[in-house]
Amino acid sequence: MGDEEGGDLKGKFGGLLEKAKETVNRIGAKRIVVGALLVVILIWGVFLRPVPGKISVSVVELDNEEQVVSGAQVYLLNADGKMVGSEVTDEAGRAEFRGAPADAELTIEVDAGAMYKTLRGMSVRLESGGSSSLEAKMERATSLDLKVANVPNTVGAGCGKSVAVEVTNLDEEPADIEFIGGGELEGRVFAPSEQLAGKTSKTYIVQIRARNDKAGDSISGMVRLKYTRKGFSVDMNVVEKSDFKLSPSTIKSNINAGETLKEYITITNTGKSEDIDDLSFTVAGDIKDWTTVTMTNNDPIRPKEEKIATINVDAGGSGGKYLGQIIFSTSCVTKPVPIEIAIKSG
Numbered sequence: 001m002g003d004e005e006g007g008d009l010k011g012k013f014g015g016l017l018e019k020a021k022e023t024v025n026r027i028g029a030k031r032i033v034v035g036a037l038l039v040v041i042l043i044w045g046v047f048l049r050p051v052p053g054k055i056s057v058s059v060v061e062l063d064n065e066e067q068v069v070s071g072a073q074v075y076l077l078n079a080d081g082k083m084v085g086s087e088v089t090d091e092a093g094r095a096e097f098r099g100a101p102a103d104a105e106l107t108i109e110v111d112a113g114a115m116y117k118t119l120r121g122m123s124v125r126l127e128s129g130g131s132s133s134l135e136a137k138m139e140r141a142t143s144l145d146l147k148v149a150n151v152p153n154t155v156g157a158g159c160g161k162s163v164a165v166e167v168t169n170l171d172e173e174p175a176d177i178e179f180i181g182g183g184e185l186e187g188r189v190f191a192p193s194e195q196l197a198g199k200t201s202k203t204y205i206v207q208i209r210a211r212n213d214k215a216g217d218s219i220s221g222m223v224r225l226k227y228t229r230k231g232f233s234v235d236m237n238v239v240e241k242s243d244f245k246l247s248p249s250t251i252k253s254n255i256n257a258g259e260t261l262k263e264y265i266t267i268t269n270t271g272k273s274e275d276i277d278d279l280s281f282t283v284a285g286d287i288k289d290w291t292t293v294t295m296t297n298n299d300p301i302r303p304k305e306e307k308i309a310t311i312n313v314d315a316g317g318s319g320g321k322y323l324g325q326i327i328f329s330t331s332c333v334t335k336p337v338p339i340e341i342a343i344k345s346g
Contacts, residue, residue, distance in 0.1 A: 050102035051129035059093045059110055062137040063180065063226050068093030069138055072112035079105040102126040110136045117141050140227040143170035148232045152208075155219070156241030156274045159332035160190075160209040165232075167225070168201040176227065179206050183221030185234060207278075207331065213238045241332050242271030244279075244301070251311070251339045261313040265337060267328065268306040275300035278330050281309070285324025287339055290314045293326060319345025 057074050061067040074095040076085035084106070087095035100106065108122035116138040124132050145168040152161040169175045174195040181189035191206040206223060213219065217238040224231025245268045255261050269276050277300035283291045294310045301307050311326065320343060325336040 050104075052099040053102050053126040053129055054131040055097040055100045055106075055108075055124060055126065056131070056133045057087075057089075057095045057097075057108055057110070057136055058133070059089050059095070059112060059136045059138060061116075061227070062139050062229070065135075065137075069112045069116065072110055072136075072138075074136075075109040075111075076100060077107045077109060100126055102128045102130065108134060108136065110138065112138050115141055139229050142175045142228060144168065144175055144225060144228060144230050145170060146225070146230050146232065151232060151234060153236055154239050154274065155208065155210045155213075155236045156271070156332055157213055157215045157217075157238050158210055159241045159274075159330065160207045160278070161236070161331075162278050163206045163208065163223070164203055165191075165206050165223075166201055166203045167196060169196045169198055172198040174198055177202075177204070178226040179204070179223055180226045181208070181221055181223055182231075184219050185221030185223060188219070188221075189223050208234060208236070209331065210236075210238050215240045239273050240271065242269060242274035242276050242303070242330065243333055244268060244276060244328070244330070244335070245270050246328060246335055246337055249337060251337060253340075254342045254344060255313075255315045256344050257315055257317070257319065259315050261311075261315065261341065263311040263313075265309040265311060265326070266306050267301065267309060269301040269303050271303050273303060275302050276330055277301075279307075280329050282327045282329075283324065284327060285339070286317070286322035287313055287324035287341065290316050291324070291326070291339075313339070313341060315341065315343050317343055319343050 055076065059069040059072045059074065061069060070089050070091050070093055072089045074087050074089060075083055076097050078084050078101070084101060085097045087097060089095045104125065106124050108124060110119040119136050119138055122134060122136060124134060126132055147166040149164055151163060155161045167177060174197050177196045178193040179189050179191040181187065185208065188209045188211060189206060190209065191204050196202055208223065210219065215238055218236065219238065220235040222231050222233050247266045251263050253261050267279065279301065281293050283293065290313050292312045296308045322341045322343065324339045326339065327334060327336045
């Protein structure tokens with residue numbers, strides 16, 4: 001009985017195989033392959049082909065996002081740099097590309113006219129049927145050149161470092177000069193702000209502060225001119241802050257009216273690693289208009305080294321006691337030297 005059933009199944013299978021061969025012979029193998037390919041293409045077109053999406057672009061002024069830029073020409077380019085779409089921003093500074101290619105490398109280019117530099121190279125890639133929103137920040141069309149010397153790589157904890165930056169305005173018209181910090185330098189950059197006349201150069205002292213950072217921290221970012229992408233990178237390690245000692249720490253003297261008191265103050269860098277390169281002084285009190293302070297030189301004071309300040313006080317008052325002070329300061333340390341002068345009359 002078992003042999004009969006096995007033979008029956010074998011016969012049925014053989015019959016199906018013969019019918020399949022007859023079908024192939026009748027239709028043709030090539031037609032079957034073509035049909036299968038058409039089915040695959042149909043499935044890809046319906047289920048697998050990337051569905052176009054939407055790209056929204058908002059055009060604003062760099063560092064002034066409330067200033068939208070209307071009437072700007074926005075281009076959508078493919079990986080070969082060929083334009084696949086073009087729109088103009090509306091009154092709200094927006095442009096929209098519907099039906100943008102998906103699963104493709106695309107870039108945005110914005111031409112906002114003579115007031116701004118053309119923005120190129122904003123990359124975007126859409127998922128199938130997806131959407132993306134971009135903000136194009138337009139740089140003002142100024143012609144400014146920067147030269148920076150000796151960007152510091154260390155800063156004392158809680159202190160600051162100064163950088164000399166020469167700015168040249170190559171245009172005929174004045175340009176707004178204001179330095180700002182980006183990245184971790186946001187809110188840490190301090191420098192004068194003004195208009196720089198056309199065809200002129202000026203050196204600005206830009207100070208970068210470490211604020212509440214501790215030794216062992218690091219600070220990195222960019223210092224640049226506001227409304228432009230012109231600037232320089234900063235990468236600083238935070239070290240133990242520098243300190244200094246003043247000797248003598250007070251001055252007290254008697255002098256005849258009309259004479260000059262001459263004293264010397266030694267400033268010693270007691271820090272371990274940081275030079276003192278931003279030492280300044282002010283004179284306050286009764287002796288303010290009588291006193292001059294002259295430093296040995298303008299060189300930084302290295303750790304364990306010293307510098308001499310020469311103090312000249314012209315006794316211009318009548319007899320009596322006069323009080324004042326000379327205040328020595330760095331970006332993180334301030335120390336006064338009290339001065340008491342008794343002028344003898346007649």
